[in-house]
Amino acid sequence: MSLYDEGHTIAGWTGVAIATAGGTVVGLGVCTASLPVAGAGLAVVAVSVLVTWALHLSGWGKPPGVRPRGQWGMRVRDVQAREGHPGCVGCRLAGRGRKRPADAPASVSAPAPGAIPAESIPLSPIE
Template identity: 85%
Template sequence: MSLYDEGHTVAGWTGVAIATAGGAVVGLGVCTASLPVAGAGLAVVALSVLVTWALHLSGWGKPPGVRPREQWGMRVRDTRARDGHPGCVGCRLAGRGRKRAAPVPGAVPGAIPAESIPLSPIE
């Protein structure tokens, strides 16, 4: 048995259910040769990505990697989602999990450090 338990979350299953419904609508549009129906199905599939992302960011999706067995249940909410998961693309897209450098005391914001300015050939 694997220790990873990937995708067994409320966010994962909700996203799959919405994408499956969207895929069925796309298939209906292809079978009936209806471009508006196929387009609506593609819109539902795109909506599934956004819904899954929102649920992941609200704590109903779990980070990739190994988790303790007590966090494997679908109804277990991830309390670390607010800070962002390390190595998670969805969290990085939302601006979470980035380490910001502490400001240097006495430095002017936006100023270029002197050692990074290229010198002329004469100097």
């Protein structure tokens, strides 16, 4: 068995179920040539994204990568959700995971972890 259990979460399965229903409604709208029905299906798909994001932020979604076996179960909440997951776009959009040094002013943010300074990037022969 793999150490990666991507998508085996309440947030993942709920989002897929709602998006599947929305995709079905979009297909029905296309088959019946009904723009309002297709638009309603697209709205349901958009709601699936918001519901998945909300569940992820509340701890029912887990970050990608290797986790201890005790956190593999679908009904196990993520303990890191409040701080934000490193490299997670959803957490960044919610304002989580942005840490500033204690001595830095509020308007200056710390560089991203793993960021390479611009002066250390080698230039191509043309430049």
